[in-house]
Amino acid sequence: MIEDNIRMLRQAAMATSSETYEIDKSWGIVAGNVDLVDNMAYKAIASNHQIKILFREHVILTDGKVDKKFDFIMFHGNSLKLKEFKEETQKHGGAYVQVSKTHLLNEPNLMVLVAPDDVIRNIVSIIEKSRISFAILQESQTTGFIDIDISNEVKLPNFIKSLFKPFYNANEVVLSTVLMSVEKKEAVNKVQSIATSNKVFVIDFRDIVTEDLS
Numbered sequence: 001m002i003e004d005n006i007r008m009l010r011q012a013a014m015a016t017s018s019e020t021y022e023i024d025k026s027w028g029i030v031a032g033n034v035d036l037v038d039n040m041a042y043k044a045i046a047s048n049h050q051i052k053i054l055f056r057e058h059v060i061l062t063d064g065k066v067d068k069k070f071d072f073i074m075f076h077g078n079s080l081k082l083k084e085f086k087e088e089t090q091k092h093g094g095a096y097v098q099v100s101k102t103h104l105l106n107e108p109n110l111m112v113l114v115a116p117d118d119v120i121r122n123i124v125s126i127i128e129k130s131r132i133s134f135a136i137l138q139e140s141q142t143t144g145f146i147d148i149d150i151s152n153e154v155k156l157p158n159f160i161k162s163l164f165k166p167f168y169n170a171n172e173v174v175l176s177t178v179l180m181s182v183e184k185k186e187a188v189n190k191v192q193s194i195a196t197s198n199k200v201f202v203i204d205f206r207d208i209v210t211e212d213l214s
Contacts, residue, residue, distance in 0.1 A: 026079040026101070027054075028086065029072060029203065031114050031177045032094030032142050034058070037071035039092070040085060044075055051077035051085070054208065061116070061199055069147040070175055072114050074203065093144025095177040104209060107137060107181040109188050112203040113195055117141055117174040123198045124178075127191055133183035134191070142175040 030040045037056065044051040056073040075082060082098055089096040095114075103110060113120060127134060182188050188204065195202045 024079045027099040028075045028082040030089050031072035034071050036092050036094045037073050050081045051075050095140040095142045097138045097177050097179045109182040110205040113178045115200040117176040120176040132187045135181045138179040140177050146173040
């Protein structure tokens with residue numbers, strides 16, 4: 001933390017001494033419960049334009065008789081500021097991956113997958129068995145609880161559902177966020193199809209990155 005602060009001070013000093021200096025930027029993805037993501041969104045809004053929110057998703061996955069609820073959000077901006085976001089996210093039990101320009105320049109066809117950990121492991125196995133060449137570059141899991149409710153399809157009075165909710169939430173659901181690289185461009189759509197058919201949320205960096213990386 002101290003080393004990061006020193007680097008930020010050095011970066012700020014260089015920025016003020018050179019009109020041509022450009023602050024390094026990255027992309028960060030945070031996943032966790034709604035309170036955590038609300039907090040990180042606030043930090044981005046309060047960052048004095050250092051961090052931009054690209055998008056946010058509120059997810060409800062129905063699994064049998066329960067709904068698993070989580071949020072994830074994607075940022076773009078000052079790389080060192082995003083490292084602070086990583087520390088804050090992990091401190092409160094969230095999952096976090098950060099993508100640099102170096103990743104984009106050196107790794108082919110980047111994708112981020114977000115889903116419960118058991119689902120992620122299952123689709124990674126399916127992709128491997130499909131003989132698709134890929135690599136996992138980063139992975140992060142939540143250590144906090146993901147909110148769980150009894151599904152609306154279960155016909156019980158609300159007060160009865162509220163009695164059962166603590167029992168379901170006592171069983172921790174681990175959420176995973178994975179940054180992967182797919183070797184062949186033509187395999188990206190197949191990976192995306194495998195993921196979405198298994199209720200895994202996919203961020204394809206071809207749809208995100210619009211700036212010149214040269």
